[in-house]
Amino acid sequence: MSDYRFHILKSRGVPSRQLDGTAYRFWSAHAVADVLARRLRGRIDFLDAGGRDGALVELLANLGLSGHYTCLDLAPVEVERPGIPFEIEYVRSSFRDFRPTRRYDAVLFMSSLEFVRDYRDIGWLTEALKPDGFVVATVIVPDTERLYRGFWEAGGRYGRDRDCLVRDFSAVGLETVELYALVGWAGRVAQSLVQLRLMAWQDLVQGLPIRRLYPGRKVDLTRTFNRIINELTARLDRHLPFGRIGHCIVLQRAGQTS
Numbered sequence: 001m002s003d004y005r006f007h008i009l010k011s012r013g014v015p016s017r018q019l020d021g022t023a024y025r026f027w028s029a030h031a032v033a034d035v036l037a038r039r040l041r042g043r044i045d046f047l048d049a050g051g052r053d054g055a056l057v058e059l060l061a062n063l064g065l066s067g068h069y070t071c072l073d074l075a076p077v078e079v080e081r082p083g084i085p086f087e088i089e090y091v092r093s094s095f096r097d098f099r100p101t102r103r104y105d106a107v108l109f110m111s112s113l114e115f116v117r118d119y120r121d122i123g124w125l126t127e128a129l130k131p132d133g134f135v136v137a138t139v140i141v142p143d144t145e146r147l148y149r150g151f152w153e154a155g156g157r158y159g160r161d162r163d164c165l166v167r168d169f170s171a172v173g174l175e176t177v178e179l180y181a182l183v184g185w186a187g188r189v190a191q192s193l194v195q196l197r198l199m200a201w202q203d204l205v206q207g208l209p210i211r212r213l214y215p216g217r218k219v220d221l222t223r224t225f226n227r228i229i230n231e232l233t234a235r236l237d238r239h240l241p242f243g244r245i246g247h248c249i250v251l252q253r254a255g256q257t258s
Contacts, residue, residue, distance in 0.1 A: 004241045005180045008034040008248075009234050013062035015055070019230065020223040022195045023187030024147075024245045026230040028138040031182060031248035032110060033059055035136045039250075043067040044105040046086075047128070049095065050112025053077040057086050072098060096121040100128040109137035114156035119168040126173040126253050133252070135174060138182065139165060140246040147192055147245065165249050178250035184237030188245055190229050 011033035018029035036059065044067040048056045051071035058081070060069065066085035076090040091098070095116060107125060116122060125135060140159040145152050160168065166176045183191070 003180055004184065004237070005034075006234075006238055008180075011037060013037065013059055015058045015062070017223075018059075020226050022226070023183050023191045023230055023233055024140070026226075026234070027182040027187065028110060028246070028248065029059075031138060031180070032056075032108065032136060033063070035178070035248070035250055036060070036065075036106065037063050039134060040065055040106060045102055045130070046070065047072060047100070047104045047107040049098075049107060049109045049122075050115075051076070051108075051110075053079050054081070054088055054090065055079075056108065056110065057081060057084055057088060061085055068102070070102075070104075094121075098124065100124055103130045103133065104128055105130055105133050107133070107135045109135070109139075111138055111140070111156075113137055113139050113160075114151070114158050117158050119172050123172045129253055132256070134177070135169075135251040136248065137251075138246055138248050141244060144245055147188075147196065159246070162247060165247060169249070169251050170254070173254050174251040175254045175256075176249060176251055178248075180248055181241075181244035181246075182248055183243070183245040184233075185240040185243035186233035186236035187230070188243040190233045191245070194229060195226060 008027070008030045011030045014029045014033045019026055040060075040063070042065070044060075044065055046060060046065075046067065047070045048054065049072045052073050053076070054069065054071040057069045057071075061084050067087070068089065069086040070089045070091060072091045072093060072095075074092065074094060076092055078090050081088065107128065129135070140148065141161050142159040144159055145157070148156065162179060165179070169176065
C-alpha cells in the first residue's frame with residue numbers, strides 16, 4: 001500500500017515558507033496540499049489538530065476553500081490573518097481532553113501525532129467527522145530520533161511505521177485509504193548531514209549584523225539554501241526511493257464508502 005508518489009511535489013497552493021524548511025517539511029507540505037486539493041471543495045469545516053498558530057489556513061485559502069477553521073493546540077498562538085475567507089477558532093486543549101462541538105469535513109495532524117502514545121486519546125475522531133469526512137496525518141517513522149533530537153526530548157517520540165499506523169488507527173474505528181512514504185535517501189542524507197547542521201548555526205548566522213551594507217539587518221541564508229537542497233534531492237529521490245523519514249496517511253470512518 002505504501003510507496004512514493006512523486007506527483008505530490010507538483011502540488012499547488014503550498015505557502016512558500018513551508019518549502020524552505022527541512023526535506024521532510026518540504027515533502028509533508030506537498031503531501032497535505034495534494035490530499036486537501038483532491039478531496040475538498042467550497043465551504044468546509046476543518047480541524048487542524050496541533051496547528052499552533054493556525055498558519056495552515058493559508059493553504060486552505062490558496063486552494064480556494066472557505067468556511068470554519070479550528071486550530072487545536074496545547075498553547076495556540078492567535079494570529080490575525082486579514083483577508084482569509086475563514087472564521088478562525090482557537091481551542092486550547094490536549095488531544096485527550098478535546099471534546100468536539102462540531103463535525104468536520106477534514107481533520108489534519110501534521111507532525112503532532114508523534115506526541116500521542118495511545119490512539120485512544122483521539123478516539124473522538126469517528127464522531128467528529130461528517131459522513132464523508134476524512135483524516136490526513138503526517139507521521140515520522142521510529143528510527144528518526146537522531147534527526148529530531150529536540151522534538152524527541154520534548155515528547156514527540158511516538159513515531160510509527162506503516163503497519164503500526166494502520167493497526168493503531170484501525171483500533172479507533174478508522175480505515176486507511178491512502179498511505180505513502182515521504183522523503184527518500186537523498187533527502188534523508190541532506191537533512192541529516194546538511195540542513196540540521198545549518199539550522200544549528202542559524203542563530204549565529206542571523207545574528208551577524210552586516211553593519212556596513214545593511215545597518216541593523218540580520219542574515220538569513222537558510223531559506224534559499226534549503227529550497228535549493230529540497231528541490232535537488234526530490235529529483236534525486238526519484239532514482240533512490242528508499243530511506244523514508246515518515247508517511248502521509250489518509251483515513252476515513254470504517255465502513256464508509258469513499
